[in-house]
Structure formats: structure tokens, C-alpha cells
Amino acid sequence: MSQEGIHLETSLGYLLKQASSELRAAMEAVLRPLGMTVTHYSCLELLAQRPGLSNSELARGAFVTRQSMNVLLQALERDGYVTRPTEARVGRVSPAQLTPRGRQSLEQASAAVRSVEVQMLGGMTPEEQATAHHVLNRMIRALRNADEDSLE
Amino acid sequence: MSQEGIHLETSLGYLLKQASSELRAAMEAVLRPLGMTVTHYSCLELLAQRPGLSNSELARGAFVTRQSMNVLLQALERDGYVTRPTEARVGRVSPAQLTPRGRQSLEQASAAVRSVEVQMLGGMTPEEQATAHHVLNRMIRALRNADEDSLE
DNA sequence: AACAGTATGTCAGAATGCTGACATGAGTCA
DNA sequence: TGACTCATGTCAGCATTCTGACATACTGTT
Incomplete structure (x- = not known):
């Protein structure tokens, strides 16, 4: 069990990756009891702060591809957390909205994640x-x- | 195409994820021409700076599970980039070493990644x-x- | 010495995300 | 108007990583 610091610790890139990894692990730990994944939460949080975001915009905001976000959105829609108009009004963009159920589900998750951020600070x-x-x-x-x- | 900043920009956690994502993308971009993935490179770099690291230690250093690192190590061993003793001397730990070929392959990658870090700074x-x-x-x-x- | 606790290497199955590809609609420019 | 470019939503296949599980080996305790 050798846990002394690697020479790479002087690299800001390595530190950045390490911090991000630690943050993600902490978020996963508090979100797991709620049956929620990090991307799942990110999607809901983005929609709460910016209702009407499209699939592609959500993908960029959550740092995944629009294909990945699409399957997540379909699941969230199927389970009644978000709604999307059946037909796009402008172009192919269909803006998503949180349902009351989605908003409620986000509340607990948001509190949990906030506690992680407080810990981190x-x-x-x-x-x-x-x-x-x-x-x-x-x-x-x-x-x-x-x-x-x-x-x- | 709305790209103005989200309110989440005030969150350090979100900024951290964003920076890490950007860094990873930049590293992937420069490593792809070399036929190398980020985890691939991380493994080689760790071994160069700390010869004899075990599979589990490499996994922790590269922020993946030891199972993931294991499949990578097996591939690297098969292709002649690293060597591991056929039998462990102490416990189950089998220390890995870079081969000359692995060292050579690392050189170009290391330069590429260094250029990314310089850009980032x-x-x-x-x-x-x-x-x-x-x-x-x-x-x-x-x-x-x-x-x-x-x-x- | 016996035991529980912990760490390791490894295999197999499952989940998650990504790349490739396609059709559709909007904007641009001649 | 027509051609070109670009972004979007979506489907299918692939790759990578993770979770679960097991056998083995070290460590410390009683």
C-alpha cells in the first residue's frame, strides 16, 4: 500500500483530473441512494434553471453526446419526469420541460449535491x-x- | 444556438467538470493520431515515472477500476509495450515495467500531452x-x- | 495457530457512453 | 428558386468502463 505522492502531482492537468474524479465519486455516492446518476441529475438541474432547453443543448451542458442525452431524455419522458412537445414548432428542436414530478425529484438531489459542493469548498x-x-x-x-x- | 452562460457557471463544481471535460477532449485530440487513448497514455506515463507499479496502483493513478486497467495491461503486454513477471514474488502483486518499445511510444505521446498542458496554462x-x-x-x-x- | 479483515488479480455479464449514419428542417448565397 | 452548409433528433452497432464474484495471499488480533 504505497500512497505517497507521484511526481505527477506537480502537473496541473493531473490535479484537475484528480479533483474532478473525486468530485464525481462524491456526487455518485450521494445520488445513488436516490436512484439517480450524475448525468441524470445534471439534466434535471439544467432544465430547472433553463426550461425549454433542447436535447442537444442539454447534452452540451452535461458534457455528453446528444445521442447519450437522447436515450436519457426518452427514459425521463417515459417515467414522467420531463415533457416534450409531440411536434417541434421550429425546426427539429423540441424544448423539454420539467414536470412537477421531475421538479420534486430534483429537490432532494439538488440538496444532496449542494452538500457535496459545500464539503468541497x-x-x-x-x-x-x-x-x-x-x-x-x-x-x-x-x-x-x-x-x-x-x-x- | 443559445450559448450564453448558464447560471450554473457560478458553481465551482460545474466549472471543475467543464475544465476537466475540455482537458480530456484536448488530450484525446492530440493522442488519437498516435493511436493512443487517455487511459492508455496515463498507464505508460505512470510506469515511466514509477517503474514496478502494480495493476491496482496503476488503476488508482489513472482513475479507473483495477478491472479496467487489467484489460488494458493485458493488451499492452500482448503488444510488447510492458512486461510483467510470469509469477508474483510477493503476494499476488505483479509489478509492471515499460519495454523499450513502450518507452519509445510514450515519448511522442508525452510531448503531445505536454503541449496541451502548456496551452492550458x-x-x-x-x-x-x-x-x-x-x-x-x-x-x-x-x-x-x-x-x-x-x-x- | 487460528481467525477475521483487507488487498490483489482475474473472469464474466451488464451498463453506459460513443461513433457512424440517416432524414429533416433552417439559414445562406448565387 | 436551387444548391450548399449546418444543426438537430434519432436509430443501430461498437467500445469502454463498471459491477459482481471468486480464489488467493498478506496483516494483525486473539
């Missing part, structure tokens, strides 16, 4: 939280620009 | 990098403690 001061916010945004922007650069 | 000052390092470690520690707490 631990004893961080508001200043530290602000710098974390700032630094993560910097990384995201830098990586996104790299993608665009390679596309031309 | 973008115009970040050394101070910002240090705070990023610090803040991510804080989050990781807080989440890990939460896990231990729930185990008792």
Missing part, C-alpha cells in the same frame, strides 16, 4: 473561492481557444 | 499557477475527508 475563504473560479475559467478558455486554432 | 502567471495548484489540492483533500467521514 471546505474551509476555503471567499478569496480562495474567487481565485479558484478565476483560474478554472482561464484554463477552460485557453483549452477552447486551442481547439479553435487547430480547426483552421 | 496559457498566459497564466506563475502566481496563478501556484494558486491553482493550491486550490485544487484543497478541493481534493476536502472531498477525500468527506468520503472517510461517511465510512464510519
